[in-house]
Amino acid sequence: MQSLRKTQARFLQALLDGHAADPLQADGVDVYRNNYFEGHRKALASTYPVVAQLVGEACFRTLAHDYAHGFPSRAGDLTQFGAEFPFFLRALYGNSEHEYLADVARFEWAYADALNAADATTLELHQLALALDADNLTFTFQPSTRLLRSPFPVLAIWQAHQGDDEDTVDLSAGEDRLIIHRPQMQVEILRLDVAQYAFVQELYQGEPLAHALDHAMSIDAGFDLTACLVLLITRGAFTHCTATEFPLDTDGEPS
């Protein structure tokens, strides 16, 4: 008699290969094999609906099949299945006319991930006003925050596929620098300019306000700090800010 572990290993192999050791069981193996690839295709399509629309049903079916082979599910719930799909697409389509697909996928993964991230309160403008005269102010972003930079207009591509009628998007329409986050129950997207994005990147890495400001000013001398902070706060980007009492040394540790 074969052990349970051996039975399970053989069953998995038969399911993936589509080969039943016993021909009488071939129909049964087909059912499980079909359930497997269909279930994973549906899960991937629900996370990447725009990529699925862009490539079409037949192509997406093939992509999902190959992806499930290369990057199988590692958990009993499927929320993390598909995490490597943007890399899979980049490996497949990098340096081709379909290169943008990987970035659309990166956007969709960030969107799905932000949806399920932890809830948090948002920092209000009056709370900032109380803290603004402190040195070394640092900001904590929403747990759902994902920063995304792409050479393609991914936001416009995504927006063009939200309704029934699809608009055409010019792929050379320019770069996108985005915050994808969920201040309340809906995922929101903030499109930033070059200096604003550089400023946000510094803050997101935990750098103090003065440092982020210097960095943004070095990119664009006309960077408007007040306008940027008001935008971020009114759109609920931060959960809180912290005034560090001691000056920070270069390692970011209190000296």
Next chain:
Amino acid sequence: MTPVVHTAIAPAPVPATAGIGLRSAHHRHVLTTRPNTPWFEVHTENFFASGGPQPQFLERVRLDYPLSLHGVGLSLGSTDALDCRHLAHLKRVVDRFQPLFVSEHLSWSSIGGQFINDLLPLPYTEEALIHFSDRVGFVQDFLGRTILIENPSSYLAFEHSTMPEWDFIAALSKRSGCDILLDVNNIYVSASNHGFSAADYIAGIPVERVREFHLAGHSTRVRRDGTTMLIDTHDGRVAEEVWTLFEAAVERFGARPTLIEWDANLPSFDVLEDEARIADHYLRSDHAIAA
């Protein structure tokens, strides 16, 4: 005078009437119309998220309805170690929503760290019985409560099985102390696929352990040899033959909370309510006899 304490979520019993398996396409309908469905069941894994609209939705449903959590991903029968991350999520969801029932399947879904995310069949051997009972025991200790194990539908059987499925389930409940969620459609589907008697199955399940029934639609597929195989697709109304089997189940086990499951080609909510009304008719027949 005893003060009246209002807690946001208190455990509420699941009545011995027909509830509905709640799927995301009906979330908005349920929140806006508040149907008089007696209880709901959801797939536990759909509420593993740390935050966002999914857990918020379930919290709002739970305020007004008794709830049952039905897991599909714990992979209890696998010979891999239990997934601690999955267990931690499960405990958090159970603690938060205080369901009356927590259920899982007599199946496995992973090996070597790879998950198939489906309910794969086990060989019914002494080795599998000991393994599965130990795993159920661990989960019950971890959650601090009894869980229900559901009989699966299956499309192949193992030649080296040494006992029928119903004997395996009876022995499992005795050994681990778990309760039984009897899926009547699954009994019908597996009996047809493997050529055993559904009546023998029902007669072999211990009465006192059955806490819940499931009902769903199935579909057919033609095998290579031209014979018909039944597939548990959850994509239609409960078949006439399954209602007949349900009647026999209610007669043996008594009225129990009964769930209408429908997952693919989901119809409008009133079709599910209609199926629930039919199930209630059979459940009430039992009350009439008992009275």
